[in-house]
Amino acid sequence: MAELNTGGDGGKGKKVRSKKSNPGVDLTAMVDLAFLLITFFMLTTTLSKPQAMPLPMPDKNPENQPKEITKIPEERMMTILIGEDNKIMWYMGQFATPKVPPTEASFGKNSIRKDLLKNVQLGKKYAEREGKPKEGLVVNIKASDKATYKNLVDILDEMAITQPQLYAIGDITPGELDLLVQSGLYTKK
Numbered sequence: 001m002a003e004l005n006t007g008g009d010g011g012k013g014k015k016v017r018s019k020k021s022n023p024g025v026d027l028t029a030m031v032d033l034a035f036l037l038i039t040f041f042m043l044t045t046t047l048s049k050p051q052a053m054p055l056p057m058p059d060k061n062p063e064n065q066p067k068e069i070t071k072i073p074e075e076r077m078m079t080i081l082i083g084e085d086n087k088i089m090w091y092m093g094q095f096a097t098p099k100v101p102p103t104e105a106s107f108g109k110n111s112i113r114k115d116l117l118k119n120v121q122l123g124k125k126y127a128e129r130e131g132k133p134k135e136g137l138v139v140n141i142k143a144s145d146k147a148t149y150k151n152l153v154d155i156l157d158e159m160a161i162t163q164p165q166l167y168a169i170g171d172i173t174p175g176e177l178d179l180l181v182q183s184g185l186y187t188k189k
Contacts, residue, residue: 072138074097075092076127076137076138076165077138077140078119078137078138078140078164079141079176080112080140080141080142081102081144081176082142083146083183083185084187086107086148087104087185089103089104089105089183090112095176103115104183107154107158113158116139116162117162119164123138124136135165136164137164137165138164138165138167139164139167140168141159141168141170142170142172142176152169
């Protein structure tokens with residue numbers, strides 16, 4: 001039992017008086033109440049949830065893989081190359097014969113986001129002309145070995161904002177790496 005004792009030194013060296021009992025305060029109920037409140041607030045409050053971005057990954061089971069390869073028209077295919085020092089480049093179509101030539105961009109709403117939104121609309125228009133209104137832009141993100149984790153997260157944030165039909169993270173090819181070197185977006189050691 002928890003007790004609060006408020007007594008003095010017992011009155012040594014003074015006149016003898018009648019003994020008075022010291023008042024005691026029982027704190028058991030207050031301790032119980034404190035633990036009940038702590039428990040209540042621990043169970044009812046939500047702790048901060050980890051901020052994670054969902055990244056869909058392909059199924060590794062070969063039985064669940066598609067039997068045929070889906071061809072994506074070049075007008076709906078956009079590739080984003082991430083270089084060093086927060087620099088990026090994008091092109092439409094295949095690397096050897098791009099529909100839109102490689103264009104340098106930067107992160108932010110006035111550069112890559114504007115380009116993405118424009119290409120999302122163009123991809124939707126192309127798909128509607130082809131009679132496939134549910135299809136749209138497909139973005140392939142390729143990061144160099146000097147790209148930072150922050151740059152990859154930033155471009156994934158842009159995908160969440162602009163909402164292309166599909167996006168994937170792929171490996172950068174040697175030809176694309178040479179393009180980044182020629183453009184000054186990547187330096188070889």
